[in-house]
Amino acid sequence: MDKVALVTGGSRGIGAAISKALKAQGYQVAATYAGNDEAARAFSGEAGIRSYKWSVTDYDACQTGVRQVEEDLGPVAVLVNNAGITRDAMFHKMTPTQWKEVIDTNLTGLFNMTHCVWSGMRDRKFGRVINISSVNGQKGQAGQANYSAAKAGDIGFTRALAQEGARAGITVNAIAPGYIGTEMVRAIDEKVLTDRILPQIPVGRLGEPEEIARCVVFLASDESGFITGSTLSANGAQFFG
Template sequence: MARVALVTGGTRGIGGAISRCLKDKGLSVAATYAGNDEAAAAFRHETGIPVFKWDVTDFEACERGVRQVESEIGPIDVLVNNAGITRDGFFHKMTKDQWSLVLDTNLHSLFNMTRPLIEGMRARAWGRVIVISSINGQKGQLGQVNYSSAKAGDIGFVKSLALESASKNITVNAICPGYIATEMVQAIDPEVLKKRVLPQIPMGRLGLPDEVAKAVAYLASEDASFVTGSTLTINGGQHMV
């Protein structure tokens, strides 16, 4: 029987690429989304991947959603915590809502999604937890104190949970993408991309969602059974750690 993977924010952008790639690798995939019903319906129609709508900042909603996925598809073996948002602004002008919403979505959701699954993974003595962090959680970024704080917290979550879970054959890893050619990044003014973004990247181009997705597929596989507590950077050389 195919292993079951759940991808949060899994219908668009990097998340959509991850969902497709995992399905291509033979996993049974479920994708969550938060609000864009039209995009989710189109994704489901195009890929055949079932989609589920809930708010990853709501612990009870995550518990219910996980149980629904497991009842319809099977026990979840692979969790990809991908859902994330930005609410950028300089800290001295940042509102409490800008701070809280980003921390809730990008960091607290890791607890909300992983906690309902981890006991089952431990009982079955197999699991993969993969967190999509960010280059800005490693190096910081102007106007993103909230986002960078959350993404740095993601890395701490990964390292600690990896230590707790290793004896149960559960690996926990992070991926830190740089500038990836998603709708959000490609919406940046082309001149800004050309003059300010690309010169920061030694490889001279944006990354591709599929390049991140293939790394997720590796970490989700048996081939990565000895890789845990790691942070994989996918940024074209922009930031080396």
């Protein structure tokens, strides 16, 4: 049986590219989503990848969801923690709700999902956990104290858990994308994109979701077994972290 890969937030944007790339490599892929039923149906119909609805902020829902994926497809060998949200505001205007929602999804969501597959990976002596962080978790970003804190936490989580998984055949790595040409980023005002964002990127362009997906495919492979606890920066030389 082909290895099973579970991609959170896997039906749109970077997550959809990751799901498709893993499928192309022969994985059985399950893509989770939190709310957009129409987009998930369209993705599954077009890509031939099963989609499952639950929130990574809900530990019990993660347990139930993982159990269903494993009943349908088999034990999860590769977990890609990609689900994430933004609730941007300058700190003096940021509300406790904006803080909590981002931390719950972008950081606690890693605990919830990884905890639900960790014992199985340990028992089987194999696993790949790949956490999608961000360049803003490495360098910080005004208006994103919540997002930057969560994404920096993802990197700390990666480094600590890699040490626990090493002797069990489990690698844990992070990818820190820069600005990627997703629907969300391309919706930014063109003047802001041209005048403020692109000048920060030495290669002079946005990244493509497929470029992040290729990083995931490598870190999921058997060939990457000596790489663990690392953060792979994919940001067009915007920041060296």
